[in-house]
Amino acid sequence: MIVSQKRFRDTLQRIENPELSRLISDSVAFNSNLREGQNIPWKEFERLLDDFGSKPFDSETIIFEARSVDELRELLASQSAGRIIPTRESVRLERIVLKNFGAYQDEETLELSPRGEQNVTVVAAGNGVGKSTLFDAINWALFGEDFLQEMLSSKRKDRLGLVNYRAIDELKEKRIPEVESSAVLWFQVESERYYVRRRFSTTLLSSGELSSSLVTTSLYRVDPGGNHEPLDEDRLPALLSSLPKNVKEFYLFDGEHINRFASPGSQEAVMSAIRRILGVRLLERAQENSAELAKRFRSAFNRAAPKDAKELAEEEEAKRDLIKHREGEKDRLGKAVVELQGMIRQLEEKLRTAPDTSELQKRRDLLRQQAAAIQERRVESGGLLRKSMAGAFTTIAASAVSEFRAGLGSLKEKGEIPGQISEQLITELLEHGQCICGRHISEEGDVRERLLKELDRAQRMAPLRSSLLDIHARLGSVRALADSKCREAQRGYQGYLEETENLADVNSALEGISLELEDVEEIDRQAWERERAQKQHDLSTAMANVRSLEQQLKQDAAELKELERRLAEVAEKTRVAAELRRKAAWAEAASDALKAIVHEFATLARLDVERRTAALWHRLLPNTRQYEVEVTDGFELSVDSPTGAAGLSQLSMGQQHCLGLAFITSVAQASETLPPLVIDMPFGRLDSEVAATVATEMPSLTNQLVLFVLEGTEWNEQTRRALEPALARVARLRVDPATKNTHIRIQE
Amino acid sequence: MSIKVERASVHCESSDHELYKSLVSGGARNPLEVPFESMLEAFVAFACLGYHHSQYIPLNRSQEMTLSSYVDQDLDLFVLAALAYARLRTEDPDRSIEDTVTVLTTTKTIIPLVEGWANGGVQVYRESIANGALYPTLNLYEMLREAQVELAG
Numbered sequence: 001m002i003v004s005q006k007r008f009r010d011t012l013q014r015i016e017n018p019e020l021s022r023l024i025s026d027s028v029a030f031n032s033n034l035r036e037g038q039n040i041p042w043k044e045f046e047r048l049l050d051d052f053g054s055k056p057f058d059s060e061t062i063i064f065e066a067r068s069v070d071e072l073r074e075l076l077a078s079q080s081a082g083r084i085i086p087t088r089e090s091v092r093l094e095r096i097v098l099k100n101f102g103a104y105q106d107e108e109t110l111e112l113s114p115r116g117e118q119n120v121t122v123v124a125a126g127n128g129v130g131k132s133t134l135f136d137a138i139n140w141a142l143f144g145e146d147f148l149q150e151m152l153s154s155k156r157k158d159r160l161g162l163v164n165y166r167a168i169d170e171l172k173e174k175r176i177p178e179v180e181s182s183a184v185l186w187f188q189v190e191s192e193r194y195y196v197r198r199r200f201s202t203t204l205l206s207s208g209e210l211s212s213s214l215v216t217t218s219l220y221r222v223d224p225g226g227n228h229e230p231l232d233e234d235r236l237p238a239l240l241s242s243l244p245k246n247v248k249e250f251y252l253f254d255g256e257h258i259n260r261f262a263s264p265g266s267q268e269a270v271m272s273a274i275r276r277i278l279g280v281r282l283l284e285r286a287q288e289n290s291a292e293l294a295k296r297f298r299s300a301f302n303r304a305a306p307k308d309a310k311e312l313a314e315e316e317e318a319k320r321d322l323i324k325h326r327e328g329e330k331d332r333l334g335k336a337v338v339e340l341q342g343m344i345r346q347l348e349e350k351l352r353t354a355p356d357t358s359e360l361q362k363r364r365d366l367l368r369q370q371a372a373a374i375q376e377r378r379v380e381s382g383g384l385l386r387k388s389m390a391g392a393f394t395t396i397a398a399s400a401v402s403e404f405r406a407g408l409g410s411l412k413e414k415g416e417i418p419g420q421i422s423e424q425l426i427t428e429l430l431e432h433g434q435c436i437c438g439r440h441i442s443e444e445g446d447v448r449e450r451l452l453k454e455l456d457r458a459q460r461m462a463p464l465r466s467s468l469l470d471i472h473a474r475l476g477s478v479r480a481l482a483d484s485k486c487r488e489a490q491r492g493y494q495g496y497l498e499e500t501e502n503l504a505d506v507n508s509a510l511e512g513i514s515l516e517l518e519d520v521e522e523i524d525r526q527a528w529e530r531e532r533a534q535k536q537h538d539l540s541t542a543m544a545n546v547r548s549l550e551q552q553l554k555q556d557a558a559e560l561k562e563l564e565r566r567l568a569e570v571a572e573k574t575r576v577a578a579e580l581r582r583k584a585a586w587a588e589a590a591s592d593a594l595k596a597i598v599h600e601f602a603t604l605a606r607l608d609v610e611r612r613t614a615a616l617w618h619r620l621l622p623n624t625r626q627y628e629v630e631v632t633d634g635f636e637l638s639v640d641s642p643t644g645a646a647g648l649s650q651l652s653m654g655q656q657h658c659l660g661l662a663f664i665t666s667v668a669q670a671s672e673t674l675p676p677l678v679i680d681m682p683f684g685r686l687d688s689e690v691a692a693t694v695a696t697e698m699p700s701l702t703n704q705l706v707l708f709v710l711e712g713t714e715w716n717e718q719t720r721r722a723l724e725p726a727l728a729r730v731a732r733l734r735v736d737p738a739t740k741n742t743h744i745r746i747q748e
Numbered sequence: 749m750s751i752k753v754e755r756a757s758v759h760c761e762s763s764d765h766e767l768y769k770s771l772v773s774g775g776a777r778n779p780l781e782v783p784f785e786s787m788l789e790a791f792v793a794f795a796c797l798g799y800h801h802s803q804y805i806p807l808n809r810s811q812e813m814t815l816s817s818y819v820d821q822d823l824d825l826f827v828l829a830a831l832a833y834a835r836l837r838t839e840d841p842d843r844s845i846e847d848t849v850t851v852l853t854t855t856k857t858i859i860p861l862v863e864g865w866a867n868g869g870v871q872v873y874r875e876s877i878a879n880g881a882l883y884p885t886l887n888l889y890e891m892l893r894e895a896q897v898e899l900a901g
Binding site: 379382383386391394410464467474478 | 750751773778779780782783784785789790792793795796797799800820822823824826827829830831833834837845846848849850852853883885886888889892895896899
């Protein structure tokens with residue numbers, strides 16, 4: 001892991017929740033195994049949370065806050081300045097072995113490992129002899145195809161361009177069947193020895209053209225007994241975790257370019273360097289992944305969380321209430337059934353044991369009915385009497401009727417009624433002009449005048465006389481009508497009397513029965529029987545209701561069971577959802593804590609790099625003390641001149657070179673990994689005095705230093721003297737004039 | 749048409765009006781308690797009773813009790829005419845029969861002549877029921893029976 005172990009541990013200790021602290025630590029470790037751009041294997045990442053997801057999580061236990069910059073400065077000051085904290089994962093380069101690679105045909109070996117305190121290997125040669133080939137070979141061995149393609153692209157070569165030209169000649173001359181080019185790098189990680197071999201073959205095609213195979217890579221571990229154990233080549237990046245590809249240029253760099261870190265406009269590179277080398281980026285990725293994981297768990301929670309739990313619970317509660325109510329009703333009805341059965345038994349017992357007065361009661365009822373009927377007939381008789389009463393009274397006016405009729409009869413006998421005879425007679429007399437006695441009736445005589453008057457009177461009285469005649473006739477039937485009315489009245493009266501007598505008889509009989517009934521207790525069996533029938537009806541109804549309730553309760557029980565099953569499902573979903581929720585909470589907490597850690601960690605690292613860079617730069621170039629070095633919050637490397645102006649642009653190339661060197665070594669020191677520094681042309685831009693100073697300081701900057709220097713210019717008496725105390729060996733590259741191949745000659 | 753039934757008021761003594769009302773049911777009440785179905789029936793019965801007992805008492809303070817239009821035209825109308833005839837003949841025995849009967853062809857002349865008989869009958873009834881304890885209907889029928897017995901005797 002590239003993060004500063006100590007700082008990281010210090011930070012984690014401030015998280016009071018030990019589980020969360022462990023989760024963050026595991027999360028960072030997990031992310032450290034991921035290569036840049038590699039997709040997150042979520043299942044693996046989620047597994048990290050499985051240990052925590054099932055535990056209760058109290059968010060209140062996360063009390064971690066990034067400290068202020070001032071506090072961080074104090075924290076930094078409290079640490080021993082410049083103290084190198086060895087890491088367990090540092091890489092040590094042992095040797096590189098080349099064959100048929102560039103200028104090297106025969107197997108050439110360059111030892112690199114420190115010898116005790118002497119940790120510097122110098123490779124000195126003139127231009128074009130093979131320093132850069134060695135430098136490239138080390139990079140190829142470490143970073144494989146990615147580096148190779150990048151390097152070939154920058155140098156506009158193909159892979160064949162790497163093959164030793166003399167070996168090619170031999171291939172073309174068919175003295176050998178193929179040429180195998182290889183670079184083998186031996187290295188140590190935590191005292192374990194490994195080597196990685198990269199190789200490819202070149203053959204001559206029948207067409208006369210050359211063809212190279214794909215590069216094969218082999219990784220071996222060498223145990224203390226000297227046995228070589230093949231390993232999966234995929235393990236190499238993990239072994240070289242302190243030298244990931246994306247930071248190689250900070251440790252294995254071309255000295256010609258060292259100053260670019262200290263050049264104006266290099267902020268992005270500086271920021272990137274610090275973030276990647278110091279592990280800030282790793283922490284950021286851990287934070288981002290934790291946040292993403294929390295989001296995924298929240299999403300899973302939303303999918304898994306049951307929506308209808310409350311409704312189901314309410315439904316279940318309502319169902320239980322209903323069942324309770326129905327059971328209560330059933331109990332009540334059950335009691336009512338028992339009570340009714342008891343009452344029916346009592347009634348039946350009473351009916352069984354009571355004296356039977358039913359016959360008497362029947363007779364009494366019959367007599368009462370008879371009495372009512374008689375009374376009704378008596379009233380009818382009274383009605384008949386009343387209807388004919390007035391008519392019957394007319395019988396006692398019979399004499400008046402007779403006299404009246406007699407009077408009218410006398411008039412009739414005299415012909416005065418209807419009176420038509422006298423009228424006819426007078427008319428005839430007047431027509432004949434002669435009376436019945438023979439007397440002539442003169443036209444103007446008194447007789448005629450009297451007859452005319454009489455005729456006029458008779459004609460006027462004719463209607464009245466007609467009426468009187470009719471009255472006379474009608475009076476003849478009055479008596480008969482009156483008698484008829486009288487008979488009706490008599491029938492009514494007689495009927496009344498008879499029915500009155502009958503009523504008296506019936507009432508007498510009723511009185512006798514009543515007296516008989518008074519002798520026994522008044523028992524209304526019919527009422528009892530009616531009551532028993534009513535009770536039996538009630539009993540049937542109650543029992544039917546009980547059966548109905550039992551049926552409903554049975555159905556309720558089935559529905560309740562179904563509800564319980566659904567609730568169990570919901571509970572299971574709830575449990576799963578709760579677990580997801582807890583995992584989300586853990587991931588969120590880890591994300592939040594990591595965010596704070598990232599901030600603090602980055603700030604601490606930035607300040608550390610800033611402090612170390614300034615100290616080293618000023619030590620290498622005392623005349624730069626007037627400049628203040630700052631790595632800003634935005635990870636920008638800046639140099640302020642005494643006048644306060646931005647100073648980067650005012651620096652000389654040498655100053656920039658030293659600043660870059662100081663920065664790189666400071667980053668290495670701040671990262672606490674202390675990887676080997678492999679620098680091509682470290683003093684190329686420095687004057688001899690400065691180069692000597694740098695050479696003096698450099699061995700103490702890291703545990704292993706490999707310098708590729710230009711014979712004479714860089715590698716001279718001054719630099720040799722400066723490096724001598726730390727010098728493990730000097731390798732000189734010599735060209736065989738005959739073969740033009742380069743050979744490595746070691747001076748130890 | 750023999751006797752014209754014209755719209756004419758039938759009067760009673762105002763003090764007897766309540767009695768008339770108590771004896772007329774309208775058909776609903778117990779027939780033993782109310783002996784007549786209409787005021788005019790009661791009027792006819794009392795007129796006959798007054799005639800039988802020769803009690804003709806002219807009205808002192810008359811009160812209209814009904815209208816003659818409701819009279820039974822088969823029996824009661826002619827009995828009333830006969831009673832009117834009897835009154836006229838009693839009042840003026842010398843009056844010719846022809847003159848007497850000519851005024852008896854309408855209820856307008858008949859009814860006023862009979863009111864005195866009915867008033868007399870009411871008084872007879874009042875005296876009779878003073879000791880009666882039976883139903884009014886039975887009392888009246890008993891009075892009718894007595895009258896018939898008298899006539900038969």
